[in-house]
Amino acid sequence: MQVITDPPQIPGYTYGQSETASSPVSMEDLHKIEQTATLAEEDERYLQMAGEVLESQAEELVGAWRSVIGSQPHLASTFVGSDGKPDERYKAAVKLRLVQWVIDTCRRPRDQAWLNYQEEIALRHTSLEKNLTDDACTFPYVPLRYVLAFAAVIVTTVRPFLAQQGHSDADVQGMHDAWTKAVLLQMALWAQPYVNNGEW
Numbered sequence: 600m601q602v603i604t605d606p607p608q609i610p611g612y613t614y615g616q617s618e619t620a621s622s623p624v625s626m627e628d629l630h631k632i633e634q635t636a637t638l639a640e641e642d643e644r645y646l647q648m649a650g651e652v653l654e655s656q657a658e659e660l661v662g663a664w665r666s667v668i669g670s671q672p673h674l675a676s677t678f679v680g681s682d683g684k685p686d687e688r689y690k691a692a693v694k695l696r697l698v699q700w701v702i703d704t705c706r707r708p709r710d711q712a713w714l715n716y717q718e719e720i721a722l723r724h725t726s727l728e729k730n731l732t733d734d735a736c737t738f739p740y741v742p743l744r745y746v747l748a749f750a751a752v753i754v755t756t757v758r759p760f761l762a763q764q765g766h767s768d769a770d771v772q773g774m775h776d777a778w779t780k781a782v783l784l785q786m787a788l789w790a791q792p793y794v795n796n797g798e799w
């Protein structure tokens with residue numbers, strides 16, 4: 600698995616840094632969730648392939664997700680500032696980290712630093728940390744039910760992007776399956792801080 604040795608300088612992106620949360624989930628539990636999601640050796644290979652295919656398209660992919668969020672007021676409201684207008688500075692800052700997440704999902708080894716950053720991302724959707732990283736003043740949390748339901752968008756919209764670079768149908772299917780599993784694995788982990796915080 601490719602290791603990213605030189606993480607990009609993205610404001611608020613604290614992957615592998617000491618200020619990042621510590622995950623209360625053990626590596627042993629992570630492996631059980633991976634097993635439950637049927638993430639296998641083959642998926643790791645396909646995730647690497649997906650990383651190559653998505654690298655140059657990640658920003659466009661995130662743009663597609665943003666359009667869905669923007670078209671639904673109950674989702675768009677989580678980016679609206681105290682003046683009642685979308686907080687463009689906040690949106691732009693978060694977008695950079697979302698683009699990086701696409702690459703991380705494909706390329707990062709699922710070690711302790713990865714596990715910790717899952718906890719951090721989850722916390723940033725809850726009232727425990729939302730707005731904090733970018734000093735924003737928007738709705739205090741993203742309800743878990745919307746995060747989970749939005750996984751449908753994250754999983755389905757990627758397919759045409761995976762098919763963009765002339766891979767065989769079997770490879771596109773393999774990449775899509777691996778991506779789906781990797782996203783749902785993260786959803787299972789992100790539920791953790793929500794459960795204690797009662798923000799369904």
Ligand code: HEM
Pocket residue numbers: 611612613668674675677678693696697700720723724728729730731732733735741745746747749750751753
């Ligand atoms: C499967 C579903 C989702 C995924 C994979 C996802 C992914 C991410 C990622 C990677 C980040 C940046 C984390 C970082 O700071 O490094 C983020 C932040 C954020 N997401 Fe999501 N997200 C999902 C669902 C949603 C939904 C449904 C909303 C509501 C519109 C939402 C709103 C936000 C907001 C407001 C932030 C910024 C939080 C902050 O203040 O730090 N997300 N998301």
